[in-house]
Amino acid sequence: MSRFRRCRQPGCHAMVQFPNHYCTKHFEHEAEYLANRQRWARAHSKQYQRKYNNVTRYRNNTKSKQYQFYKTRTWSVLRQQVLDRDHYVCQYCGQPNSRTVDHVVPIEYDEQRMASIDNLATICRQCHRMKTQWEQAYYGTGQGNHRKEVPELHDVKEIARQMKNDGRFRNGLKDF
Incomplete structure (x- = not known):
């Protein structure tokens, strides 16, 4: 069964089939939207990964040692x-x-x-x-x-x- 969502164009209420984000009327914005999403993901992925590993997961030597145990044979x-x-x-x-x-x-x-x-x-x-x-x-x-x-x-x-x-x-x- 196909899934649908609303067109991302403000004021447009047309339904669009996944994985598209824009209807046929506003489809010219699709490539720009996907490029912006990829650019944002590339720019922010390292920031979130660093924060998770250094601040949350490995916040001190004891926690770091504990989590290293889970990687052992x-x-x-x-x-x-x-x-x-x-x-x-x-x-x-x-x-x-x-x-x-x-x-x-x-x-x-x-x-x-x-x-x-x-x-x-x-x-x-x-x-x-x-x-x-x-x-x-x-x-x-x-x-x-x-x-x-x-x-x-x-x-x-x-x-x-x-x-x-x-x-x-x-x-x-x-x-x-």
Whole structure:
């Protein structure tokens, strides 16, 4: 089925089939528009990439070391072992075909368990997002937070229960 959008010419309400941006009446503007988009993308791509790598992702030596771990062969082997062990099923909500592997106790909290298979679990994207928010509240991890001295939770079901009982995550997790 074809997708359509409005012509980008101000005041024109004609519908245009993707991937075009202008109707036949205003098609002479199409090449100029595409050239401007490409010029802008070339000029800004390095700026955004630099900001992501240097400011967000590698904001200090500790974070840089943590993210370098994810590029090693050790991580890729561990990740595949965990996915095989868990049969690609999210250990938090039970969703099949989950391909993300997460540290049960975050690396920021206990760096010694970074390469421990016992500290890894398969998790779906939605649960991973909610767990990251939960970790920031519980452990105090994440940018701008201060680490809290709380007991480490190693049981996935207990973490899922606490995430479910927390008011922010009630609608996200299924019942066990």
